[in-house]
Amino acid sequence: MTDFGTPKRLSDTLVTVEIDGKPVTVPKGTSVLRAAAELGIAIPKLCATDSLEAFGSCRLCLVQIEGRRGTPASCTTPVESGMKIQTQSPKLAKLRRGTMELYISDHPLDCLTCAANGDCELQDMAGAVGLREVRYGYAGENHLASKKDESNPYFTFDPAKCIVCSRCVRACEETQGTFALTILGRGFDSKVSAGNTNFLDSECVSCGACVQACPTATLMEKTVIAQGQPEHSVVTTCAYCGVGCTFEAQMQGNEVVRMLPYKDGKANHGHSCVKGRFAWGYTSHKERVLDPMVRARITDPWQKVTWDEAIRHAATEFRRIQAKYGRDSIGGITSSRCTNEETYLVQKMIRAAFGNNNVDTCARVCHSPTGYGLKTAFGTSAGTQDFDSVEQADVILVIGANPTDAHPVFASRMKRRLRSGAKLIVIDPRRIDLVDSPHVHAEYHLPLRPGTNVAVINAIAHVVVTEGLVNGPYVAERCETAAFEHWCRFIAEERNSPEATAAQTGVPAADLRAAARLYANGGNSAIYYGLGVTEHSQGSTMVMGMANLAMATGNLGRAGVGVNPLRGQNNVQGACDMGSFPHEFSGYRHVSEDPTRSLFEAAWGVSLQNEPGLRIPNMLDAAVDGSFKGIYIQGEDIAQSDPNTHHVTAGLAAMECVVVQDLFLNETASYAHVFLPGSSFLEKDGTFTNAERRIGRVRKAMPPRNGMADWEITMALSTALGYTMHYAHPSEIMDEIARLTPTFAGVSYEKLDRLGSIQWPCNANAPEGTPVMHIGGFARGKGRFMITEFIPTEERTTPRFPLLLTTGRILSQYNVGAQTRRTPNSLWHDEDVLEIHPHDAEFRGIHDGDLVALASRAGETSLHARVSERMQPGVVYTTFHHPESGANVVTTEFSDWATSCPEYKVTAVEVRKTAQRSDWQQVYSETRASTTHVAGD
């Protein structure tokens, strides 16, 4: 792919210049270097690359400009109308050769054995300028004896090969926004440094931007050093978080050599994080299961069987259970990690072959309130903007999200915008990194008590309404008048004021008022939120509260504004879109709507139930009650990820046939009777839909190591159940989705290949998709204000459980950790720890690193403590990436009123020093080995 040397400039003013006698017209502000590249003229360069601002250090791109003195660098010289530029002359050739001579006088001459051989810009430039001799010799002062830093698990830093172009330093600053790298020393002693320590111990977050930016072998992936240069590549979509980065899987045959973020990827624009970039080794981890297995009882060892046997066994069992306990006694769970096509097939099988609507998905436990709340207010169950929109935001309001850890690539874009002037407000119980990080500082951090979101958002809206900050014309034109007036009366009541709610929320009224004014008056204001909003008993209410605020201030329906959920898993948006919820078909249409159901009945050739099915927690309740006996779970680990582990495992244990389809024998598989090995994202075709509704292609880079792609497994199971499915390729599944789903009507693989990706809705009205929604009017017609009364959760601190536990994520690990724990990412986070404020720790005699018991009314576990000022007093925090941590042993059954999304973010707990692991952990570690034992292994 052409590197144009400097970033693209956007300008309505065009400038025409002449380069080597050829005219070229480019936007004002474009560099001479880029203008030349657009003409196909490659001016030699080393420090310039089009992902970074011009720097002007290598002095290879010098040119001559008619009427100007000297030889300016073309990367730092913007075009000016009528300029006549010469890129080659004897003088320029001599200067460039002279510069290369200097570079090579301090560079090892080991090209043939260098890992960058064939992919080295220094090597290319030596050739381009015709360097034939280094007259200085090689005996002068040099850096060749510098020590290589191999501390990072994924890449090495070899200062002997460094040309000090600062591309790594600039990438760390401009692209990633971490500022971990710097140049130390002056003059000849200048060198790249990770802050005077090694890379692993530094601030480096291992995003890979520096490695990608390095023009030599100085920063180099260890996989490339081990394997050599790739020979072909496949463009695909990352299978980690909801940002949905586009990557190039660079291959040697069927082996991945490296994953490189793809410059034309519209979600990530060439950036990546430590997970997508490096943590893909789990796909070939030794614990990955490749053979189907069955067992009669969960206490038996697993028996390896053929695919046929496994599928037949599962189908027979499901039919047996239905014959015995009724049609509604089985169900299934779709996966937010699998493709749209796979998800669609699972819900289709459940509705058509199982004959009921007992299908749910892991979005139940994360963003189901988003779907409910936004659909109620706007008419669409999805975020309103594209990621690019953040570039036009003036005020960014982050609520209950920790983007630098959970959505790092988007966080980098957000930080870039914040560095260039946008204002930041953070509403979060913790002082997350974003509050105070290099060159980014929150204007206001409102550190609310967990569980008081709705009170805070109401108080903000109260300020807007009572201080006359409502955008009256917008509301009058776009929203339902009666509902707005009702809401206004409600929100203006004194009990919703910042002063009245401060005691409960813990947020100083003056700060809240100031933040509210900034949001309302700051220009384009955009809300970004995460699970800190949804995973509460009032999750849906809070989503509606944010929607109310955005509507009241007119911050919807254009670029730079909006209400934006940061989705957790790669395809959680897609899983919801595809009809994974028990009450709706694809495209969020209720099963009771006759015309829609008839459409599906006609297409699928069966009659379908018109009543909603069971949600996951209801399935588990019903299992404990004895009316639900079998389940098919594709790529989800409810035994680790869902709340109140005791209840989840009791439900699973009560079932007669649990079928788990996954890469690994996960925690849920301990309760399974049939294990169907899954395929990784590298091994199949399909699509993922990210948090901005962007449908991106997943492309097969290698054949499935388990023998079958997940969609093929579902197809086989359905067929074995007597409901035959025939798809030769996932594109045919997408064609069916498009036929049956108005918001996907215009989507096809052919179009995806052509456009790269598409944001739904994509149909006749928007043939190339919809980056920003609700322009000109809301999807439901008029926006609807909802009354959002603050009703405190019943989960409250008591003398016995005086602290509040809230949970979250960390950068290096992903969700239940099934993937990342099986990579060197564990080097950064090998266990979940309990963060606790120094006051709370001191009161309990707890020191940093102590083993502490964490108990709630639901259960007890133990973790090591980390004493941290990041916490507010009275609140403790942990992550849930490691099963043995048992974070969900502690969380309770309370959930969102509308969607049953669990209240992970608020649990009353007590913490005390302990000498031993909890009972649950002891039983877990004793039984885990036996429940995963495979006969013969």
Add this chain to the structure above:
Amino acid sequence: MIHNANQIAAFFAAYPREEAVASVEDHLRKFWEPRMRRQLVEYVAGGGDGLHDLAIAATQRLAT
């Protein structure tokens, strides 16, 4: 179940009674699986102890 029904009722309590009862009923019909609704109807028939007034009213409509 009772807890959740009460949560739903509490949300809609901010609306005028008729609208609130209809909204609770609508929510239960749209999102609750029939066997759960049946359990709720039975519970109300048995006195509906501890159940929010709106939830009782909405459940009574479910029964008809």
Add this chain to the structure above:
Amino acid sequence: MKVYVPRDAAALSVGAEAVARAIARLGPDAEIVRTGSRGMFWLEPLVEIETPAGRVGYGPVEPETVSSIFDGTHPNALGLVEDLPYLKNQERVTFVRCGVTDPLSIADYRAHGGFRGLETARNMAPAAIVEAVLQSGLRGRGGAGFPCGIKWRTVLNEPADQKYIVCNADEGDSGNYADRMLMEGDPFLLIEGMIIAGLAVGANQGYIYVRSEYPHAFRTLNDAVAIARDAGYLQGFDIDVRLGAGAYICGEETALLESLEGRRGQVRPKPPLPAISGLFGKPTVVNNVLTLAAVPTILDKGAEFYRDLGMGRSRGTLAIQLAGNVKHAGLVEKAFGITLREAIYDFGGGTASGRPLRAVQVGGPLGAYFPESLLDTPLDYEAFAARKGMLGHGGVVVFDDTVDLARQARFAMEFCAIESCGKCTPCRVGSTRGVETIDKIIGTHEPAKNLELLRDLCDLMVDGSLCAMGGLTPYPVLSALQHFPEDFAR
């Protein structure tokens, strides 16, 4: 009885503090006034006593000989200071108060004509102030000699919500001390100049970036800014004094801006010019101390007064700083046009060693070495450029016939290798290779081939470097090669 004792760092370095203490002890009636330095360093510590005829000087004075200044028997009695030819023959415009007044007395400053330029400026439109500076012919005194008025006009015409005035006080050139002398001796003049600059371009914030090796200047400026603020002079335009990062390159204006922003002092490419996108991306005037200090005079006495001094396109006065092997090292403020010879002999009194003069380096460590034959070059930007030299900031370092110019050429490369910001390759790597190549030449290792290589390297550094640091390093080398070839072939 008023007794004047300098508090200037140069005087302090030779014991002015002990002298002041001795005076206080021995002359309890003496009213000691601490001043800046007159710039006659061979006379420091120079003590002046007020008499009806004027200020009578004694210098150098040692603590042990203080008593004799009270009875007039001190052997180093100088008579009326103003009548000393070294001072009398100067044209003190910018340094008129230096050594005369108490640098931290705003009343003294006002009594000696201070703030008159500001009063004039306050009644002028911004464009008129810029025009006056333009008409005066004032050029940047930092070394580049860019017309100050043009820079100011660019900033004035740039629309922005925020503009800055930045004073470059990172005086790092060897043999240069005029900025320091002024900051320690007459800080209100700089402050006045900055306030006027703020009025002229519409800036409300100024920064003075003082090199970290100037603790006295830093303290004096901080005190002076506080006093000016208390006296109400800094309403609507405030000044912050910042201590530099200890790097020569931070005297380069874009590296200085980076450093002020809290980053590593590394050169930025131009464009954009600081006048358009400078400190924190806002239009910024970056001027040397002496440029800003010349402004109040221009506003007070008129552009013509200033323009009438000097020659050619070099207008006004130049602060010549005599240093090195010179008998009377010190500051000589003269209108442009005096020859190098006049400066060195008429004021400097020739070499300190008494040996024949062999070379003079003008303009700091990256200035050219001139041989005796070029001593009649007038001190004028264009005249120096025509002889492949540069006037720079006015530093004149004298060498006698014991100097080895090959070693001096090597030193230029070595200086660059140590002080380069490390950004661009010709400067970062080239300077080290330059040292090595000169070593080979001196060591008679393939001298012809290496001389050619050295010339190629110099061309590369001149044409290819990002900033003046790398671009000027070859000047001393090439001038040494041109004028003193014999030193390379010993």
